[in-house]
Amino acid sequence: MPKKLLLPEAVRDLLVRRFNNQHQAWLIGGGSWPLVVSLGIPTEKDIAGDPQAVRAWADAWQARTGPGRVVCEERQFARLGRHSLPVHLELSDAGQVAAVVGQARRWTTASERFRELVERWPVPALRAELASRFDVLADYSKDDFIRLTSLLAWLERNPKSGLYLRQVPVEGLDTKWLEKRTALVAALLRALRNSDGSEEADFHELCGLRKPAHRVRIRLLCPSLRSLVGGLGDLEAPVGELASLPLRPKSVVIVENLETGLALPDIPGTVAIMRLGNAVSALGALPWLQGVPAVYWGDIDTHGFAILNRARGPLPQSRSVLMDEETLVAHRALWGLEASQCSDLQFDRLTLDERAVYQNLRAGTWGPRVRLEQERLDWPSAVEALMSALDDVQHASTADEAKFAEAALPN
Structure with missing residues (x-):
């Protein structure tokens, strides 16, 4: 033919x-x-x-x-x-x-919902935004679609409610449902308001909702520090409240995983901060950490180095430990797989050696998506390496202070 x-x-x-x-x-x-x-x-x-x-x-x-x-x-x-x-x-x-093409049901559903929304909110920007969300219009269940439109309507009527999310009186709305749809809700709400979102980058601010205070968990690894807060050693509180603690630590250990932080032994003058992940920039809100010798210990994977790079924003003096090529190669039998690697970014706060390990991880030099989780290491050896790193940063800090004091003396 x-x-x-x-x-x-x-x-x-x-x-x-x-x-x-x-x-x-x-x-x-x-x-x-x-x-x-x-x-x-x-x-x-x-x-x-x-x-x-x-x-x-x-x-x-x-x-x-x-x-x-x-x-x-x-x-x-x-x-x-x-x-x-x-x-x-x-x-x-x-x-x-x-x-x-077998899309009759989806097209009919999407068309009907599109007409319903643009008749309710005749805003040109909304038409274009809804068209880009065809799958939402076509595939959302009846309950989810009602929940979405009800939430948009409530947010329009109450642009500055100051409520927590769980207080919003929309039937069926819960945190898990919204966490999966924050980008969708934000985009539709900006379209309704003819706003590009430049003034309201934060989702809670855009919706006029109260944002839960960011909570940070710390351990005071020193009896003297614990005595300053009534003997408490394991604390979790909003970062603003932790900022007011009367602490003057000699060093700080930042660990990526909670279990690692909980297992740390007592270390004189030291505070441990645990499980911050990508929120590690919250360290900048703790005034008693500024200038304190710091050691960062995270997983050896691409996200671990991304968090290390972020931590050096508020704590530029941070030194990494057990995140080097030698540690990685020596524990090959304990390697796992990183679910997905972070974007290929230029982390300008990493040292040359740290950046080399990061780039080799991304390149698959040792295999695809290699990762070494910190809690897999031999614990006595890991603690020994951590203590040595703390000694080094404390001595370096003391030496810097001595040089500064000497330079300040009159001739």
């Missing part, structure tokens, strides 16, 4: 691609209708060369049922006489295209 002659299956494949590429534009009224798809027109040479194939093509279109209209035309051939041949498939609107 000549390639230019399209059977119903080939036209359907073509329309699947057309629907996938243009359904968002169609939702907001785009497209030129009716949509006409040429089926190919055989020449007299085509018919003479393979009459059975051309007849099968024509029969397939004549027998076709379903959305759209197959348009036939009379064609006069010099030797073969006059024949009625299918020439194109005509589809009156996007709904017919959706039906042809």
Whole structure:
């Protein structure tokens, strides 16, 4: 059969691609209708060369049922006489295209929900945003869609409620549901307000909700420090409250994982800060840490180095420990796999050696997505290395203070 002659299956494949590429534009009224798809027109040479194939093509279109209209035309051939041949498939609107490609239910649901929302909020920016969220309109359950629209309506009526999320009186709304949809809610809310979000980068601020205070967990590894807070050694509180503690530690240990921090022994003059993850920048809110010798111990994986780089913002004096190539290679039997690596970023706060390990991890030098979790290390050896690093940073700090004091003396 000549390639230019399209059977119903080939036209359907073509329309699947057309629907996938243009359904968002169609939702907001785009497209030129009716949509006409040429089926190919055989020449007299085509018919003479393979009459059975051309007849099968024509029969397939004549027998076709379903959305759209197959348009036939009379064609006069010099030797073969006059024949009625299918020439194109005509589809009156996007709904017919959706039906042809098996998307009728999704298209109908999305269209109805789109109309409902733009009639409720006739804001031009919302039309474009909703079109980009076709899957939400098409696939959300009835309950989820009602929950979403009810939340948007409540936030519009109460732009500065100052409530916590769990206090918002929307039926079925809970933290887990919203955590998966914060980007969606923020985008729709900005569209409703014709705002690009530049003034309200934070989700809670955008919604006028009260943000839960960031909580930090610390351990006071020194009896003298514990005596300053009534003997408490394991504390978790909003960072603003921890900032007011009357502490003057001689050193700080920052560990990525909670279990590691809980297992640390007593260390004179030392505070341990645990499980901050990407919120490690909160250390900048603790005035009693500023200038204190610091050791950071995290997992050897790409995210571990990303957090280390972030930690050096508020604590530029931080020194890493047990995050080097030697430690990684010596514990090959304990390696695991990083679920996904962090983006390929230029971490300008890492040392040359640290950056080399990070880049080799990303490059798969030791294997794909290699990671070594800190709690997998031999504990006595790890504690020994940590204590040695603390001694080094404390001595370096003391030496720096002595140099500063000497320089301050009058000649």
